[in-house]
Structure formats: C-alpha cells, structure tokens
Amino acid sequence: MATISIKASDGSGSFNALVVEPKAKPAGVVVLIQEIFGVNDAMRAAAAWVADLGFIAVCPDLFWRIEPGIDITDKSEAEWKRAFELFQQFDRPKGIEDLKATVAVARTLPGANGKVGTMGYCLGGAGAFMMAEQSDTDINVSYYGVGLDTLLADLSKVTKPLIVHIADQDEFFPPEGRAKLVAATKNHPLIRTYVYPNANHAFARAGGVHWNGRAATIANGRSAEALAAALD
Secondary structure, three states: OEEEEEEOOOOOOEEEEEEEOOOOOOEEEEEEEOEOOEOOHHHHHHHHHHHHOOOEEEEEOOOOOOOOOOEOOOOOHHHHHHHHHHHHHOOHHHHHHHHHHHHHHHOOOOOEEEEEEEEEEOHHHHHHHHHHHHOOOOEEEEEOOOOHHHOHHHHHHOOOOEEEEEEOOOOOOOHHHHHHHHHHHOOOOOEEEEEEOOOOOOOOOOOOOOOOHHHHHHHHHHHHHHHHHHHO
16 A cells, blocks of 8 residues: 555645555556545555455545544544544535545556546545536445435536445435435436445445445445446
8 A cells, every 4th residue: 555645726735645556557546535534444445445356546535634644443432523523624625626636646647547436435425426416537436425415406417427325224314315315316327326225324334333244245346347337
C-alpha cells in the first residue's frame, strides 16, 4: 500500500490518498469513499479486495479539512461519538469536490487505463450516489448510503451505471426513505437498486459489528461484475 498527495481544487491545501495496485496493468481505477470512521482497517481491506479484483484502488482522506489521518473503528462508544462528531462537521459539497479532484488524478495514474469509478460506504455511499449525479465517473457503487431519499431530484443527471445496495433493517435509513428510493430508481435505465433482507447498516464492513456474510457476498459479487463491465 502506498500514499499519494492530491491538491484540492479550491487551493486550500492537499490531502492524502491510499493507493493499492493490482498485479496486472493497465487497469481501471476504483476510488473508494470512506465511512465516518476515516481511512481505517475496513477501508484498507476494501482497497486490498479491489486490487485483488484487478483494479487500482484509491482511497482519499475526506476528513482532512477537519483532522487529517482519522483512523478509528466501530468497536467502542468513544469511537462512535467521535465518528458522529466528524460526520456533523463534514462539509459534503467540499467532499464532493475533493472526490472530483481524486478522480481527475486517478485517470492519469501510472498504469491506469483512464476509466474511473467510485464505490462508497455509509457516508461514502451517499458520496457515490452524488458522484453519479455530479461527476464524469464511469460507474458508481453505493453501499447503505444515508439520506439517499433526499438526493432524488437529480436522478436525470445520472448518465453512467449506478449500483445501490441498501439494507432492509438499516437503523439509519427509515423504511419510508428506502421505499421512496426504490420507487424513484425502479425504471431508471442505468440504476440498479438492491435491497438485502435481514441485513443492517454496514452489513459489508469487514470485521464490523453488523457484518452479514450472505448479504455482503451477494452485494460484493454484483459490485465486482458491474465494475468489470464498466472499467475493463
């Protein structure tokens, strides 16, 4: 695993991004979008998995404007408290601009084939959904994004594949919101929304408290297939 530095488009500084390379190149790039716990072991595991699929994985530190290098877990009350504090302080529009800057750099990385997608979890799940509406990425994959029902007004702007994974027991995404999302995306030609039964928020977080092996395996398989189709 390596680290690169990316300049923010607003001129306010630079931020780091984790990079994990596959065995063979040229390859497509997957920009991984972190949860509220920063670039932690779960994100490093996701990056290693993406590289094993044959893509270059890039995971930017989106909390750098608050505190660079956040790396916590979901295992203690103190860490959860800190994570929610970070979530409240996070400037989402600035985060999207940082993701766009990351995508621009990713297209020109040594060994990259020029195709770039995003894949995000929780906070990053909403980020991937927004990138589908606001950027030129080739594919976007959203895992249990929070508040996706508030992002439906711009669905007409989605011009590349968008995969949405949601849990039917998600404590942070009420049933009414999930139903609204499913209904709104049902007939969109480029969006596929999958609902996972008996799964809670963060069901695919490696080593997480809500890990669900069946849901994670099915969702990850769908993600891998979609990424291969869009980025190879």
